[in-house]
Amino acid sequence: MRLENGTVKAEFLLLGFSDHPELQSLLLAVFFSIYSVTLMGNLGMILLITTSSHLHTPMYFFIGMLSFIDSCYSSVIAPKLLVDLISAEKTISYNGCAAQLYFFCSLVDTESFLLAAMAYDSLVEAICLLTVLLSYVCIIAAILRTGSAEARRKGFSTCASHLIVVTIYHGTLIFIYLRPSTDHSLDxxxxTSVFYTLIIPMLNPIIYSLRNKDVKNAFRKMIHQKLVS
Incomplete structure (x- = not known):
């Protein structure tokens, strides 16, 4: 807290990476690059899904929503982090901190529910079942029970991108909250916080685009149309 114009102003001091002043410029360049790629990747995915009619399916609707959420919750953290790296006064107001925490937690919870919905949709699309349990174990078990090797390959191909995203997303959460207190290290x-708030939103559109033939074909078609026009 500090006194300003006769009133007490509550602020939090953000130490962040201030204990390594020699790395401030490098970290600024790295984090700015990551944030830029995150925005371009996720907004590009939204644009591609919106403009490509054959991507107007439930799964790509969910992927578009995931890209939107990733853009938002990365934007809740990254701009303030970048400002603090170049600012001499690394503080955040109480109201600002509360707002940042509220939006970040809300978006993270929303993404968790969205990933669960995508798991259900992936299972229905890949295995053609009418009713299933909303469980990632059931996805793998159902694929393994498929008769032919070709059907299993197609099922895993359909679900692989989603399972990679879920593993990275929830794996990081498990590491953060279930790590033994004896192994606690501030560094x-x-x-881990940087990976969770900046890296994961950047990876999601890359994973879904590189492993998805429909997305790659839609991207090539859009680029071709732009060049022709």
Whole structure:
């Protein structure tokens, strides 16, 4: 807290990476690059899904929503982080901190529910079942029970991207909250937080685009149309 114009102003001091001043410029360049790629990747995915009629399916609707959420919750953290790296006064107001925490937690919870919905949709699309349990174990078990090797390959191909995203997303959460207190390290917490808030939103559109023939074909078609026009 500090006194300003006769009133007490509550603020939090953001230490962040201030204990490594020699790395501030490098970190600024790295985080700015990551944030830029995150926005371009996710907004590009939204544009591609919106403009490509054959991507107007439930699964790509969910992927578009995932890209939108990733753009938002990365934007809740990254701009303030970048400002603090170049600012001498690394503080955040109480109201600002509360708002940041509210929006971040809300978006993370929304993404968790969205990933669960995508799991259900992936299972219905890949295995053609009418009713299933909303469980990632059931997805794998149902694929393994499929008769032919070709059907299993197609099922895993359909679900692989989603399972990779879920593993990275929830794996990071498990590491953060279930790590033994004896192994606690502030530096590891910082790196994990950066991975969770900046890296994962950047990886999601890359994973879904590189492993998805429909997305790659839609991208080539859009580029071809732009060049022709």
């Amino acid at each position: 590891i917490d910082k790196v």
